[in-house]
Amino acid sequence: MSDASTHPKKKPVTVRQLRERRRILRSIGAGIGVVGAAMLGFFPVVKHWMDRLRPPGALEENKFLAACIKCGQCVQVCPVEAIHLGDLDEGFGVGVPYIDARKQACDFSCDAVQCVLACPTGALSHDVDVKEQVHMGVARLSRPKACLARQGKGIKGTARGDDFPGLHRYMEVDRWTPIPIKDHPYDLELCDLCERECPIEGAITIQRDNFDLNDLRGTPVVFDKCVGCGMCEMICPVDPPAIVIDIRKRWEDV
Amino acid sequence: MMSMLSSIAEMFGRTPGKKPDDSAYNEGARTLHESKRGAEGKKERVAAIKAERDLHPSHKWRNRRWASILLVNALFVVSFSWDVQLIEGSLSASRVFGFHMADLNAALQVMLAFKEILINLVIGTATVLLLWWLLGGRTFCSWVCPYHLLSELAEYLHLRLASMKMVRDLPMHRGVRTVLYVIFAGLAFGTGYTVFEAISPVGILSRAMIYGPGLALIWVFVLLAFEVFVSRRAWCRYMCPIGLTYGMVGITSPVHVTYNLEKCLHEGDCRTVCLVPHVLEVTKKGFALREDTDIGADCTRCGMCVDICPTDSLTYDVKGLNKLL
Numbered sequence: 203m204s205d206a207s208t209h210p211k212k213k214p215v216t217v218r219q220l221r222e223r224r225r226i227l228r229s230i231g232a233g234i235g236v237v238g239a240a241m242l243g244f245f246p247v248v249k250h251w252m253d254r255l256r257p258p259g260a261l262e263e264n265k266f267l268a269a270c271i272k273c274g275q276c277v278q279v280c281p282v283e284a285i286h287l288g289d290l291d292e293g294f295g296v297g298v299p300y301i302d303a304r305k306q307a308c309d310f311s312c313d314a315v316q317c318v319l320a321c322p323t324g325a326l327s328h329d330v331d332v333k334e335q336v337h338m339g340v341a342r343l344s345r346p347k348a349c350l351a352r353q354g355k356g357i358k359g360t361a362r363g364d365d366f367p368g369l370h371r372y373m374e375v376d377r378w379t380p381i382p383i384k385d386h387p388y389d390l391e392l393c394d395l396c397e398r399e400c401p402i403e404g405a406i407t408i409q410r411d412n413f414d415l416n417d418l419r420g421t422p423v424v425f426d427k428c429v430g431c432g433m434c435e436m437i438c439p440v441d442p443p444a445i446v447i448d449i450r451k452r453w454e455d456v
Numbered sequence: 457m458m459s460m461l462s463s464i465a466e467m468f469g470r471t472p473g474k475k476p477d478d479s480a481y482n483e484g485a486r487t488l489h490e491s492k493r494g495a496e497g498k499k500e501r502v503a504a505i506k507a508e509r510d511l512h513p514s515h516k517w518r519n520r521r522w523a524s525i526l527l528v529n530a531l532f533v534v535s536f537s538w539d540v541q542l543i544e545g546s547l548s549a550s551r552v553f554g555f556h557m558a559d560l561n562a563a564l565q566v567m568l569a570f571k572e573i574l575i576n577l578v579i580g581t582a583t584v585l586l587l588w589w590l591l592g593g594r595t596f597c598s599w600v601c602p603y604h605l606l607s608e609l610a611e612y613l614h615l616r617l618a619s620m621k622m623v624r625d626l627p628m629h630r631g632v633r634t635v636l637y638v639i640f641a642g643l644a645f646g647t648g649y650t651v652f653e654a655i656s657p658v659g660i661l662s663r664a665m666i667y668g669p670g671l672a673l674i675w676v677f678v679l680l681a682f683e684v685f686v687s688r689r690a691w692c693r694y695m696c697p698i699g700l701t702y703g704m705v706g707i708t709s710p711v712h713v714t715y716n717l718e719k720c721l722h723e724g725d726c727r728t729v730c731l732v733p734h735v736l737e738v739t740k741k742g743f744a745l746r747e748d749t750d751i752g753a754d755c756t757r758c759g760m761c762v763d764i765c766p767t768d769s770l771t772y773d774v775k776g777l778n779k780l781l
Contacts, residue, residue, distance in 0.1 A: 229629040229694065232687075236655065236695055237639055239675065243654035244647075268569035268648050271562050271577075272659055273549035274667055278536050287663060290671035294649040297548070297663050297672075322549045322556055323566055324574035 246293035254292075254300035255432060255449050257285050258308060258336040259318040259326035263450065269325035272297030276317035276326060282369040282380050284308045285317060301338075303432025303447055308338075310401040310431065311371030311380045334402060339430030339447040341396075341406060343422055349444040350393035351408050354419040357393040360384050361439045368436055370399060383437070392418045396434035396445055402427055406434060426453040459745070460707065463735070463752030467703050469631025472737040476745060484747040488717050492741065501721050504767075513725075513766075517759025524599045532666050547600070547662035548653070549580060556580035560588070560705065561698040562659065565652055568644035585705060593706015597692065597699050598731070598758035602665065603657040603676070607692055610683040617684065625688040630734070637697040657691065658698055689731055692756075703754050710775035713751040713762060717744040720769035726761035736761060739769070 215223075246252060247267065257276055260266045276299050277285045284306045288295035299317075301308055310333040318326040330336055346352055362368065364384050371380040388395070394408045405428040408420040422434075422445060430447045438445050466472055481489060491497045532550070535542045544551045548562040558580030567573055588596055597604055617623040640652040653659055657679055660672040679691050692699060706712075715738055722741040727733040735752040738744050750773070761770045 225627060226629055228626060228687075229632045232628055232690070232695065233632045233636055233639075236636060237643075240640070240643075240651045240655045243649070243651065247649065264648060265570065268650060269566060269572070270650075271549040271558065271566050272650070272653050272663070273545040273562075274663060275545040275549065275551065277667060278544050287667055287670075290674065294651065294654050296654045297659055320544070320551075322545075322551070322558060322574075322576045322580055323570070324572070324576070325570075328574070 243293035243296070246291060247295060252288075252292055252295070253449050254288070254295070254298075255303055255338055255430070255447060257299050257301055257317045257326055258310075258315050258333065258338060258429075258431070259321075259328075259330035260338070261325060261327055266325050267294050267298060269323050270298045271323050271325070273322065274299070275320040275322060279312070279316040279320045280308075281312050281316070282306055282309060282371075301432060303435045304443060305436070306368045307432035307436035309370050309380070309399070309433045309436075311369075333429065333431075334427070336429040336431070337452060338432070339449045340451045340453055341424045341428050341430065341432075341434050341445055342448050343424070343444060344446045345440075345442070345444045346421070348440045348442075349422065350439060351420045351422060352411075352444075354417065355393060356391045356418075357388050357395065357439055358390075359387050361386075361388060361395055361437050370433070370437070392420065393439060394420075395437045395439065396422050399433055399437045401431060401433055402429055405429070428453070459749070460753075463754070464707060466630075466734050466752060467700070467754040468634045469629065472734050475740070475742050480745050482746050485717055485744055488747065489742055489744075492722075505721050505723060513764045515763055517763050517772075521599055521758055522605065525602060525605045528600050529602050529662070529665055532662065536666050546659070546666050547602075548656075548659045549577075555583060557584050557587075559658070559698070560584055561701040562650070562653060562656070564641065564701065565644045565650040568641055569648050569650045571645075571648075588702055588705050589709050590711070592709045592711035592757045593702045593704070594699060594754065594756040595706070595711065596702045597696075598756040601658055601698075602661045603679075604692065604756075606661070606676070606680055607683060607689055610680045611689050613684045614688050618688075623685050626686055628687060628690065628694045630694055632694045633697065633700050636695055637700050640697055652697060656698065657696075692731055699756075706755075706757075707753040710777070711757060712773055713755055713757060713759070713770055714773035715739060715744065715749045715751060716769045716771070717747050717749070718769075719767045720744075721767055723766070725764045725766070726770055729760040729764050731756055731758060731760070 256266060261269060274287055277287060284301050285299045288298045288300060290296055315330055315333060318328060318330050343349060350357060361383055366384050368383045369380040370383050372386055375381060397406050397408050400406050404425055406422055406424050409423050411419040411421060432447045434445045435443050435447055531543045532546060534540055535544055547559055549558045556576050556579045558577055560581060563577055563581045614623060618625060643651040655675055657676045660676055664670060664673055683690050720739060726739055727736045730736050732754045735755045738749050762772060
């Protein structure tokens with residue numbers, strides 16, 4: 203120190219100081235890199251790159267992303283393996299559960315919303331005790347012209363083809379175990395699969411278009427009991443489906 | 457007490473101090489240091505070092521540790537894929553025989569972001585807190601964390617390349633981890649998203665093993681590549697906030713590695729294998745203040761130093777259980 207006061211001239215930088223300076227800069231750079239990489243997760247969330255159907259009982263989307271600890275216990279308890287976890291392209295939705303209803307919908311074959319019971323943080327709200335209290339979205343007849351019932355057509359054979367892997371619990375076949383949909387062919391004069399397989403009583407019915415006994419045509423009508431589980435979207439035999447779930451929509455907004 | 461405070465300060469990033477003054481030693485340590493200093497002592501030490509040169513380092517603790525990492529993670533995988541239900545969930549939160557467990561850092565992120573706390577999460581956090589306090593805090597890192605195992609592989613590659621002069625280890629400041637810890641806690645609270653979980657290699661790897669791989673593994677590979685080509689063990693050493701969380705839990709833990717001054721020949725092999733060499737400053741000649749010193753809070757209790765030490769100067773120690781063992 204006394205050296206510095208007697209020689210006010212600037213000292214040359216030693217190799218050691220230079221190395222230390224580089225080390226600090228490198229540390230700052232790496233720190234910024236890590237935080238920056240994490241912040242990239244904002245984009246998919248804020249820009250809504252992907253709107254996901256969340257499992258039963260999920261809180262409002264932002265709260266859900268905050269409360270979910272990304273453990274996947276909900277995935278493990280689901281008897282029809284409907285729940286999957288988000289990947290890197292979902293930003294802060296990495297590891298957050300979602301349901302792809304067309305591939306495998308939640309058909310409540312667990313009876314007691316197992317995923318909600320499994321959730322350790324309440325991201326799937328424990329306020330939900332029974333399936334009727336769930337609000338995942340609302341079903342909507344998006345392509346009425348494609349709807350078989352609207353055309354007065356029936357269905358013979360499997361609903362989704364012979365290689366569709368989706369599962370559903372048919373109460374009349376096995377009360378306790380879901381079976382592959384491909385193992386359960388139909389033979390119906392008029393397609394009413396959305397109503398027939400809907401797990402919520404009174405959520406959807408096919409209403410006859412007229413009283414002419416020879417004209418079978420009818421329209422699927424969704425009621426406020428609909429919880430948006432996506433069973434109708436999965437079972438709909440036309441491709442792409444005539445009925446879809448409006449994710450997170452509430453009956454009040456319809 | 458002072459040594460504990462300085463071990464905490466060093467965990468948060470302070471550079472370890474210089475060689476202590478002679479007056480700082482206790483009586484036993486002073487005698488030992490003096491005997492090592494003399495010409496006679498030096499001769500003895502050199503002879504002893506030569507004598508043990510042929511000894512191969514043991515891999516006892518490393519093997520046990522690898523078995524532990526593989527076993528714990530395999531239990532998660534098997535529980536789901538074979539539906540055995542021993543440990544449901546993943547490393548971020550799970551149910552072990554029905555008991556809730558939550559990763560402390562993930563739980564902290566959720567609590568800060570969500571700002572509501574559910575009883576299950578409290579139970580899970582408390583259980584894990586107690587468990588890792590008993591087991592040594594950062595013991596989680598080296599005995600459970602799957603990234604640690606991959607990182608050891610990356611370290612092996614790094615050292616091979618370094619010995620061929622193809623890469624050079626570029627060290628960083630350990631204070632980065634503390635800064636990141638504060639930033640990520642602040643981000644969780646401020647934005648309401650669990651920001652760190654998006655890049656947590658522990659969560660990503662654990663989920664990839666249990667539920668199948670995904671794009672998120674790219675991030676893990678980026679980290680590993682950085683460790684191979686740029687900076688040795690960079691993530692675990694300088695960055696991972698999870699390590700700091702568990703480090704804080706382990707400050708007063710009964711399990712630690714302990715250092716005996718009398719047996720030590722001061723060869724310094726322990727510091728070359730250590731993930732966090734600053735905790736082993738005490739093994740430098742003239743640094744120990746007492747005959748026996750507990751290694752600081754940032755130590756992951758991995759046992760690499762215990763394995764490599766030819767004189768058993770470094771050993772595991774469990775407070776209150778030594779008489780039983």
